[in-house]
Amino acid sequence: MDALIDRAAVEVWPIGRLRPYERNSRRYSLEQIEQIAASIRHWGWTMPILAADDGMVLAGHGRLAAGKLLAIADGAGHRRARVKRSAKARLCHRGQSAD
Template sequence: MRIDTVAAGMSKAAMPKAKGLADGIEVWCSFDKLVSVEDLKPNPRNPNTHPARQVELLAKNVRYFGWRHPITVSKRSGFIVAGHGRLEAARELGVQLVPVDYQDFASDNDEMAVLVADNRLAELASLDLNSLEGIIEELRVADFDTLLTGFDETDLDSLLQGDDTAPGDDDGDDELDKGDVTIALGLYRFKLTQEDYLTWIDSVKQNVGFDKEAVVKELRRRLGA
């Protein structure tokens, strides 16, 4: 059941109410209408990809929390502008109805810029590991499923233990300062500050998910190695 200790003590009148139901899934976000997934059109030029692991986590998140964000569709083109991953999550869940927000755009360029920015702006964020560790510890104490944060246990342990070596790194490079990280791929070696490395590797993981092989593949692609 999804009733925690605080909610259990509330009267029915005080309990928050969802804005609606979409195939049995609560809808908490603002939306214009519930639309069949079959009627939605992904933008064929969408540059943002959604690995299977990300879709699986999105689906789990939606199933537990309900719809917290709608799928945004352009009135101009009829294509999805934001929410391609949420559409895939709906298909993963096997639901037919999803909340949709229809928006106007002054030009095709405006629409495409929002489409690209939807993922790109999130990539530019970085994690405060101290704050994350505190939040995760609180969730673990409450016996809450931390997978709903988007991180599995392996990812969290690796991240919070401060693993500052990239796949393929050599151990113990005496020439490096403690704050430096060396990335070694084949014949290529790249030296970064730890801060730049963490920002960079975080953006890689947000693009491809947290599967080690996928991360290594993306690193090689970016470095041309």
């Protein structure tokens, strides 16, 4: 899967810079978040969070919650996440059509 990710577009951001999309309908149980956190702890950030320039998460809300859980568990509020910025989100944010 990593081969499909444009590494040049992936950045490392502090978890605190990211914020969930308020209208995200997907909800994760604590058990699911703990499982994602265990995967991140074991394998690292193998799949980046997709975010707009302003930090709004477009995809990866479970990974964001797991990253926050890891930061609390490790006592490191400066935990970082791999983030892929969305070109489509940048276009839409400027009021342009992405199509």
